[in-house]
Each structure stands twice: as structure tokens, then as C-alpha cells.
Amino acid sequence: MTELDSFLLYALTAVILFALGLSSLLSRRHLLRKIMGLNIMSAGAFLLFISVAHRNGKVFADPVPQAMVITGIVVSISATGFALALARRIRKKTGLTSLDYREEPSPENHNRP
Amino acid sequence: MHHFYLLMAMFLFLTILAGLLRVFIGPTKADRMLAAQLFTTTGTAICLLLAEALQLDGVRDTALVFVILSIMAVAAFVRRLEPKNPGGEP
Amino acid sequence: MTIWNIFSILFCLAGGAFFLAGVVGMLRFPDAMSRLHALTKADNLGLGFIVVGLCLRSLVVPVIIKLLLIWLTVLLASSTACFLVGNYILQEAEEKPQEN
Amino acid sequence: MTDTLFDMTLCAALILAAWRVLHSSDHFQAVVLFITFGLILALAWVRLEAPDIAIAEAAVGASLAGVMLLDALRVMRSVGKEHEQEKRWTSVAKLPSFHLFFSFATVLILSVVLISAVTELSDAQGGLTDLVHAELEGSGTKHPVTAVLLNFRGYDTWIELGVLLLAVLGVLSIRECSNLHSLAPPVATTIVLENLVRGIMPLVLLVSGYLLWRGGFAPGGAFQAGVVLGAGCILLWMAGHRSLTMLHDATWRILLILGFLAFLALGSYSLLSTGVFLAYDRQYASIQIFLLESAATLSIGTTLAGLMLALQPLKKDLPR
Numbered sequence: 001m002t003e004l005d006s007f008l009l010y011a012l013t014a015v016i017l018f019a020l021g022l023s024s025l026l027s028r029r030h031l032l033r034k035i036m037g038l039n040i041m042s043a044g045a046f047l048l049f050i051s052v053a054h055r056n057g058k059v060f061a062d063p064v065p066q067a068m069v070i071t072g073i074v075v076s077i078s079a080t081g082f083a084l085a086l087a088r089r090i091r092k093k094t095g096l097t098s099l100d101y102r103e104e105p106s107p108e109n110h111n112r113p
Numbered sequence: 114m115h116h117f118y119l120l121m122a123m124f125l126f127l128t129i130l131a132g133l134l135r136v137f138i139g140p141t142k143a144d145r146m147l148a149a150q151l152f153t154t155t156g157t158a159i160c161l162l163l164a165e166a167l168q169l170d171g172v173r174d175t176a177l178v179f180v181i182l183s184i185m186a187v188a189a190f191v192r193r194l195e196p197k198n199p200g201g202e203p
Numbered sequence: 204m205t206i207w208n209i210f211s212i213l214f215c216l217a218g219g220a221f222f223l224a225g226v227v228g229m230l231r232f233p234d235a236m237s238r239l240h241a242l243t244k245a246d247n248l249g250l251g252f253i254v255v256g257l258c259l260r261s262l263v264v265p266v267i268i269k270l271l272l273i274w275l276t277v278l279l280a281s282s283t284a285c286f287l288v289g290n291y292i293l294q295e296a297e298e299k300p301q302e303n
Numbered sequence: 304m305t306d307t308l309f310d311m312t313l314c315a316a317l318i319l320a321a322w323r324v325l326h327s328s329d330h331f332q333a334v335v336l337f338i339t340f341g342l343i344l345a346l347a348w349v350r351l352e353a354p355d356i357a358i359a360e361a362a363v364g365a366s367l368a369g370v371m372l373l374d375a376l377r378v379m380r381s382v383g384k385e386h387e388q389e390k391r392w393t394s395v396a397k398l399p400s401f402h403l404f405f406s407f408a409t410v411l412i413l414s415v416v417l418i419s420a421v422t423e424l425s426d427a428q429g430g431l432t433d434l435v436h437a438e439l440e441g442s443g444t445k446h447p448v449t450a451v452l453l454n455f456r457g458y459d460t461w462i463e464l465g466v467l468l469l470a471v472l473g474v475l476s477i478r479e480c481s482n483l484h485s486l487a488p489p490v491a492t493t494i495v496l497e498n499l500v501r502g503i504m505p506l507v508l509l510v511s512g513y514l515l516w517r518g519g520f521a522p523g524g525a526f527q528a529g530v531v532l533g534a535g536c537i538l539l540w541m542a543g544h545r546s547l548t549m550l551h552d553a554t555w556r557i558l559l560i561l562g563f564l565a566f567l568a569l570g571s572y573s574l575l576s577t578g579v580f581l582a583y584d585r586q587y588a589s590i591q592i593f594l595l596e597s598a599a600t601l602s603i604g605t606t607l608a609g610l611m612l613a614l615q616p617l618k619k620d621l622p623r
Contacts, residue, residue, distance in 0.1 A: 006310050010351065011421040013314040017321050019414040024325035026406030032330060032372065032379050036337055039368065040321050043344055046356075047317075048421070054351040056430025060522075061353045063447035064431040067456060069356050070448070070526050071463045074603065077363045077530075078470035081610035084375045085474040088614065097379050114208060114260075116305050121215050121253075123309045126346070128226040129339075130316055135229050135238075136335055137323065143235045143292050145335045147242050150284050151229060153365070154246045154277060155222060156342045158253045160357075161270065162215070163349050165257055171354030171522030173269050174514065175345065175361050178527070180276045181507050182366040182534050184499060186338055187284040188541045189370040191291045193490055276506065283499040290493065 010051035017044030029098040031087040035080060042076045118166035122159045129155050146190050153183045207259050214256030221249035235292050239285050246281035250274060313350060316343050334376055338369035354522040355448045358514065362530040370537060371611055443588025445520040452524065453592045457581045461566040464599060467606045468563055474613045483548045483555060483609065487616045491543040500542035507535035515600050519589070525596040529603025536608035540615070547608050555605065562602030565595050 021041030025034050046069045053062035060066070091097055132155075135148040157176045164172035221244055228241025254274040258267045320340040324333050341364025348357035435447045435455070442450040452460050475481065511531040518524030540546040547555060569591060570581040583591050 006307065008421070008425055009310055009314055010347075011424065012418070013317055015414060015417045015421060016318055018417065019410050020318075020321050020325055022413065023406060023410040026409065027403060028325065030330070030379075032375060033325060033333065036324055036333060036372070039337070040324065040340070043321075043340070043364075047344075047347065050348065050351050050353050050356065052424060053353065053430070056428075057352060057432055060447070061351055062430045062432045063435050063451045064456075066353050066355055066448050067451035068459070069353075070359050070452065070524075071459055073356065073359045073363050074526055074530065074607075075463060075466050077367055077607065078467050078610060080368055081371060081607075081614070082470045082473050082477075084371055085477045085614055088375060088378055089477050091379050117212060118215070119305045119309060121219055123305070123312060124219055125222055126309070126312055126316070128222050129343075130312070130319075132226045132229055133316075133320070133323075133336075133339070136332060136339065137327070139329070139332065141235055141292075141295075142331050143288050143295070144238060145332055147235065147238055147288055148229060149335045149338050150281065150288070151225060151242050151245055152339050152342055154250055154281060156346060156365075157273065157277065158218065158222065158250050159346055160349060161253060161257055161273070163346075165260060167349075167352065169349070169352065169354055169522075170266075171517075172349050172357065173266070173273075174510075174517070174523060175349060175354060175357040176273055177269065177276075177510055178358050178361040178514075178531060179342075179345075179365065180273050180280065181503060181510055182362055182531070182538070183277075184280045184284055184496075184503070185366045185534060185538055185541070186369045186373065187287050188492075188496060188538065189373040191287045192374075192492065192541055272506075276503070279499060279502065283495055286495050287493065 007051050007055040010054070011048055014044045014047035014051060017041070017047060019044075031090065031097055031099070035083045035087065038083070039076060039080060042072065046072055115166050118162045122162040122166065125155050125159050125162070129159075142190070146187060150183070150187060153179060153186075157183075207262065211256045211260040214252045214259065218249045218252030218254075218256060221245055221252060225249060236289065239289055243281065243285055246285075247278060250277055309350065313343065313347050317347060330376055330380075334369065334372045337372060338365055341365040341368060355524065355527070358522060358527040359530055362527065362534055366534055367530065367537070367607065367611070370541075371614075374611070374614065441585045441588065443583055443585075443590075443592040444518070446518060446522070446524070448522070449518045449524045449592070449596075452526070453595060454583065454588070457566070457570075460599070461563070461570070461581070464562045464566065464602060467603065468559060471559065471606050471609045471613070474610055478613055478617065480613070480617060482552045483550075483612055484552060485617050485619070486548055486612065487618045487621050488548075489540050489543050489545065489615075492541070497542050497544075500538055500544070504535060504539065507531060507538070511535065511600070511604070515596060518596060519593070525599040526603060528596075529600040530607060532600060532604030533607030533611075536604065537611050540608075540612055547605065547612055555609070558601050558605040559609065560602070562595075562599035565598035569595060 018041050021037045021044060024037030025041065028034055028037065049065040049069050050061060053065035056062045129152050132148050132151055136145050139145055157179045160172050160176035160179065225241050225245025229238050232238045232241055251274055254270045258270055320336055320343055324336045324340055327333050341360060344364055345357050345360040348360055435451060439447060439450055442454045444450050511528045514523040514531060515525060515528035536546050573582045574580045
């Protein structure tokens with residue numbers, strides 16, 4: 001198998017990860033799953049970058065996409081932290097773990113932090 | 114020699130795949146966490162083997178980072194938010 | 204192929220065997236406490252053998268030091284992790300009857 | 304042959320883990336699988352010969368993100384009717400059907416577009432490796448990735464430090480606290496963990512410094528060092544140590560903005576002296592890059608640790 005095929009393999013995996021993450025972001029109700037879906041989407045994007053970088057690289061993968069992905073990883077963890085803060089705030093204020101406000105909050109756990 | 118280490122890494126990776134089954138079936142949280150702990154060690158071993166197979170020295174640093182932070186997930190798992198039975202054992 | 208390489212292969216195979224034993228134990232043992240036991244074998248001996256095997260392969264002092272440092276840290280961290288999880292299992296077992 | 308087999312197993316494992324993360328019935332299982340996904344992804348970076356990213360992923364995906372999610376899971380447990388909903392294999396059923404239709408149509412269209420884009424990409428050749436290597440001389444560092452991060456695309460890194468700063472400010476405002484001193488003290492843990500952390504913390508600091516130093520000529524650098532430093536601060540907190548809250552409030556704030564300010568100061572200096580923003584003197588480039596990297600390491604470490612610590616219980620929330 002040639003270098004090209006290993007690129008295609010990783011690139012298609014990247015697309016599948018992106019699609020999985022996106023579908024979960026759009027259709028799962030629980031906020032934590034949405035956040036995890038977002039993270040898997042970004043993992044897919046990173047994987048596409050690096051599969052291209054690996055094909056174009058010499059000893060190491062191409063340094064420019066590598067640098068972009070490193071920045072991306074740190075941005076995505078800070079975005080995750082911020083999203084978790086928002087989600088926990090929503091849980092605390094409304095007693096819900098989703099954005100679906102038609103749902104009745106459960107009374108017994110409403111006021112717990 | 115290159116192929117031996119790569120095959121070894123692949124074999125260890127297959128044990129991770131088999132171990133995933135324990136995460137799927139559980140049944141308790143502790144079982145799942147233990148499986149994750151096993152994966153971290155296996156992942157370290159795979160990193161070391163790949164470092165040898167691909168001749169990348171930087172990968173050994175990856176293994177080092179894995180190892181020194183491996184305790185974090187377990188520590189977060191067993192942590193309690195509020196102190197429990199203050200009089201008893203800690 | 205030198206004698207070092209043969210020993211390296213043998214040690215790596217031994218390490219792989221311990222990892223296999225670890226995962227088989229993880230899948231086949233009946234409860235969490237005995238699975239803990241399987242985990243420690245893979246952590247300590249499996250990685251240990253592989254580290255020795257790779258040390259014999261590279262024979263470069265800085266690499267050997269790094270590998271041994273990794274193994275030493277795994278010994279410390281994994282035994283602590285197992286203690287913590289074991290402690291957690293015991294506490295859960297203690298709390299369960301009170302709740303029901 | 305061996306390589307291809309390894310690639311295929313790796314890709315299959317990635318997809319399997321991602322699928323189960325998003326579609327398992329139990330949230331705890333999903334979080335554990337998310338940690339495992341991070342680990343497999345780190346192995347994929349190793350395989351794709353990107354050790355810089357593998358180091359960052361090992362610290363972020365396999366530890367930091369997992370810790371944050373495990374921590375959030377405690378307070379985000381679904382209850383009542385919602386819980387029943389989540390317990391089913393997939394909980395999408397309750398959404399209105401137009402919503403489902405819309406989301407799956409979006410995903411389908413995007414996937415088709417992406418797949419066609421990817422197959423286009425497989426014909427394209429080139430990349431910037433040669434250009435980077437040609438410019439590496441005189442960039443102030445010997446490692447191409449560090450050269451790109453700190454020199455060729457310094458803007459990106461600068462703005463990225465700004466994004467980190469915004470994230471921690473956002474978390475603090477959501478929590479309605481102005482600094483870490485309003486946090487309740489950490490809960491004491493077992494003496495075993497305390498002792499391990501006591502022993503391992505010097506190693507964490509050493510590895511962080513080592514990665515910063517290695518960044519000059521080999522995989523490593525400010526981001527990896529910063530992430531390890533931040534993880535170390537969180538580890539201290541989890542072992543019952545006061546960690547970042549020990550710092551004086553002003554010190555913490557200065558550490559937060561240090562990286563951003565260092566870039567701004569150097570950029571303004573070069574703007575005044577040469578007329579170009581963030582241009583290095585060839586003569587002093589390596590020392591300037593080292594100073595920037597050290598500042599960025601401290602900022603990234605305190606920011607990431609701050610992000611996690613700011614989510615811990617506040618003094619006013621404690622019972623009694």
C-alpha cells in the first residue's frame with residue numbers, strides 16, 4: 001500500500017469523526033454529550049490537518065499544520081472549560097441538563113449545586 | 114527489527130481494543146476506571162515501542178507525559194466534593 | 204543481529220505476555236477487586252519487561268535513564284491509583300447497605 | 304504491510320471509541336471512553352510522526368479534559384424523566400422530527416462535501432515543509448514547529464493567548480467570582496495520594512521545564528510545557544493542596560496576562576524600531592523567543608489550571 005492510501009485512510013476517518021461529532025452536537029440532548037461531540041468534531045478536524053501534513057512531510061510531518069493543531073488543541077480545551085462552566089450554570093439555575101426548556105425541572109435536585 | 118517493534122506495538126494495541134469491552138460492559142464505575150488505567154500503561158508501552166520503531170525520540174517524552182499525569186483521572190474519579198466522616202479515617 | 208537484540212526481543216515478548224495476561228484477567232475475573240490484581244501485573248511487570256527490552260536495544264545512556272524514569276513513575280503512580288480505586292470500592296460497598 | 308495494518312486498526316479504534324462516546328447509554332462510560340479516545344488519538348499523532356502534538360494531546364485529551372468532564376459529571380447527573388430518556392440506547396427520539404431531519408440532513412450534506420474535498424486533496428502536492436526549512440536559519444530556533452509557532456506565525460500564538468485569557472475571564476464571570484480566593488478550600492484526600500503528589504510534583508515541574516528547553520531544537524515547547532504545568536497545578540489541588548489559591552491575587556492576575564503582554568510588548572517594540580509588528584532582530588531572535596516562550600508557558604499553565612479551579616465549589620455555596 002502506498003503513502004497516498006494511508007493518507008486517504010486517515011482523512012476519511014477524520015471526516016467520519018467530524019460527522020459523528022456534529023450529529024451528536026445537533027441531536028443529543030444532554031449538554032455533556034454535546035460538549036464531547038464538539039471535542040470529537042475538533043479531533044476530526046485536527047486529524048485531517050495532520051494526515052495532510054504527514055503526507056507532505058519529510059522526517060517530521062509538515063510543521064505549519066502541526067503548529068496550527070497545537071494551537072487548536074489548547075484553544076479547544078479552553079473552550080471545553082468555558083462550555084462546562086456554562087453547562088454547570090444552566091444545571092444550577094434551572095435543574096436541567098439540556099437546553100430543552102419544555103422539560104419540567106426535577107424538584108428534588110433543583111437547588112443542589 | 115523495525116517490524117518486530119511495530120508488530121509488538123500493534124499487538125499491545127489489540128489488547129487495548131479487547132480491554133474496551135470491559136469499559137462497554139462495566140458493570141461498576143470502578144471496573145471502567147480500572148480499564149482506563151490499564152490503557153494508559155499500555156499506551157505508554159506502545160509509545161516507547163513506536164519511538165524505537167519509527168526512530169522518533171520525541172515520542173519518549175509523550176510517554177513521560179502520559180505517565181506523570183496518569184494519576185489525574187483516577188484522582189478526579191475518587192475525589193469527593195465535601196469532606197466525609199470528619200472524625201473517622203481520612 | 205547481536206546478542207543484545209535477541210535479548211531485547213525476548214524481554215519485549217515477555218512484556219507482551221504480561222499485558223495479554225492483564226487484559227485477559229481484566230475481561231475474565233469476576234469482580235472489580237480481582238481485576239485490580241490483573242491490572243497491577245500488566246502495569247508493573249509488563250511495562251518493566253518492555254522497558255528492559257528497549258534499554259537493551261538502544262544502549263544509549265540518556266535514553267536508558269528516561270526509560271527507567273518512566274518505569275519508576277509507573278510503579279509509583281499505578282500502585283497509588285490501584286490503592287485509590289480499591290479504597291473507593293470498599294467505601295462504595297460500605298455505603299450501599301445503608302442506602303437501601 | 305505492517306504499517307497499513309497498524310493504520311487500519313488505529314482508525315477502526317478511533318471510530319469505535321468515538322461512536323461509543325457519543326452513543327453509550329451511561330454518561331460515566333462515555334467520559335471514560337472519552338479519556339481512552341484521547342489516548343488513542345495521541346497514539347495516532349505518534350504514528351503520523353507529529354510528536355509535538357502527541358505530547359500536547361497526552362496532557363490535554365487524556366488527562367485535563369477527562370478530569371474536567373469527570374468533575375462536571377458529578378453535578379450534571381440527569382434526574383427524573385430526563386434520566387429515563389438518557390437511559391435508552393439513544394435519546395434523540397424525543398426531539399421534534401423536523402429538528403432530527405434538519406440535523407441529519409446537515410450532517411449528510413457536510414459529509415459528502417468533505418469526502419469530495421478530501422479526495423480532491425489526495426491529488427494536491429506541496430506543503431510548506433521546504434519553505435519552513437529554508438527560512439529556519441536565523442529564525443532563532445532549530446525546531447521547525449517552534450519556528451512556525453513563535454516566529455513565522457507569531458500572530459496566531461499571540462491571539463491564541465488572548466483566547467485563553469478570554470476563556471478564563473468568561474468562566475470567572477459565569478461563576479460570579481472575581482478571583483480564586485472565593486473558592487472553598489480543597490477537600491483533604493488520602494495520605495497515599497498526598498505523598499505521591501509530593502513525590503511527583505518536582506518531576507512534573509522538571510518535565511515542564513525540560514519540554515520548554517527541548518522546544519528550541521526538538522519536539523516540545525511552550526504549549527506542551529504550559530499544559531503540563533497547568534495539569535500539575537490541578538493535581539496539587541486534587542491532592543488537597545491549595546495550589547494556585549496560595550498565590551496573591553495580583554500575582555495570579557499578572558501570571559494570567561504575562562504571555563499576552565510579552566507578545567504585545569515585543570510586537571510594539573519591533574513596530575517602533577523596524578516598522579513591522581512582531582519582527583525579531585536576527586541577532587537576538589533566539590533569546591527573544593526563549594523569553595516569549597517562558598512567559599507563554601507560565602500563562603498557559605495558570606490559565607488552564609484556573610479554568611478548572613474556578614469551577615470548584617465556592618465558599619458561599621458550602622452548606623452551613
